[in-house]
Amino acid sequence: MGQFLHEFFNPLDFLRATPQVWSGFVFNLRLMVVAEALVLVLALLVAIVRGLPGRAAMPFRGLAILYTDFFRGTPLILVLLIVEGFATLNYFGLSSGTLFLNGLIALVLVYTAYVTEVYRAGIESVHPSQRMAARSLGLSYMQTMRYVVLPQAIRRVVPPLLNDFVGLQKDTALVTIIGLVEAVAQAGQYSSDYLNDTGLMVAAVFFILLTIPLARFTDHIIRQRERRERAQVV
């Protein structure tokens, strides 16, 4: 037991490893913030394209489906290695010097595919009578999406969206395999330098501390909205 505590939960090592792991975690933070912002916007665009009506939009719908199928079905770690492969050969302006960008591209490609499906479920959950009402008022298809369908859809998908973002935040750790020195790499470095795994626990604490407030914040938003919009139960 003493051995176990010493190996994983040594207070001294905890304090000593914290600055080092933090220096790596800064990259995880940057990566997740930029990736989440991009994913929110791009996934919405892909979801809208996937829902476009009419025969003329068929090729675009097809491309959107192809994209989501491919990147939802491919493990992130593979996408990372593939992007790294492109970078080694300097394809698409990438290089081994653009580690952050390489990791970001892989994360965004994979998570946009997931979040597209989340948005799509939200869009489809809005009752067709809402679109009909909006169109009957002379609003165009795009205006109907913008003012009637999407606001309702996005509100509904906040919890599953958050769920995917928790996944994304944790998966920023995977970029370590293409050589970006982030929290997990720093923790591993600490382990081999001091022959003690407490650094890994420090990294775990950082990741956990990040997701908990996010979950509570979402709960808060949901409750607030319910209070405002729903009739009170008498």
Add this chain to the structure above:
Amino acid sequence: MSENGNFVSMQGVRKSFDDLEVLHGIDLDVGEHEVVCLIGASGSGKSTLLRCINLLERIDEGTIVFDGQTITGTKVDVNRLRQKIGIVFQAYNLFPHMTVLQNVMLAPRKALGVSRADAEERARTLLKAIGLAEKADEFPDRLSGGQQQRVAIARALALEPKLMLLDEITSALDPQLIGEVLELVRQLADSGMTMILATHEMSFAREVANTVCFLDAGVIHEQGTPAEIFSSPREPRTREFLSRVLEAGRL
């Protein structure tokens, strides 16, 4: 009342959903300022007929002329057309994420491009007219069914339409809430609004309609003044339908 019978003119209108033909050749003329009531059992095609007029449904055959324009052709700006034809649905279909005021302002703002101030002024005037001025900043789910339906009517009126289509607008309401909605429709009729309404409220149809049409299985079997249809229907099917309605009323 104008007897100019071609403000809305439907000729040989047919509409099928998959293999089921819902409208079997409808001919209907509605004059300006006229109120036409469509009566008939559920599934007789009343709602589909209304939805064809503002092109929420595309017809398969026939023509519809509205205000001198053939709207069933290929070069019709459906959004422009729908701005001139208001429709109110059985289930209100208010936008739940917007306040009452925002619901009424949306179409004038976005479809017509009216300025925010003008749209708000017009919306508040309308809400006052329907007696719901103090509910402007509430969300629809906090309103009673009757209030929601009145807001839906105001929302349609905000575009200053030339024609109103009312699709069984009291069918989802508790009996004690029907009166307030019908009163509003009565005022609209008195103001000269051209209206086509599908309804199960026979006494109301008798009171406000200039013309009553009895639909059965996608065909207008009989049309005439309320007195003709309700007091001395010619067709056996009309008689049968009315006696069933009467019986149901008695129970």
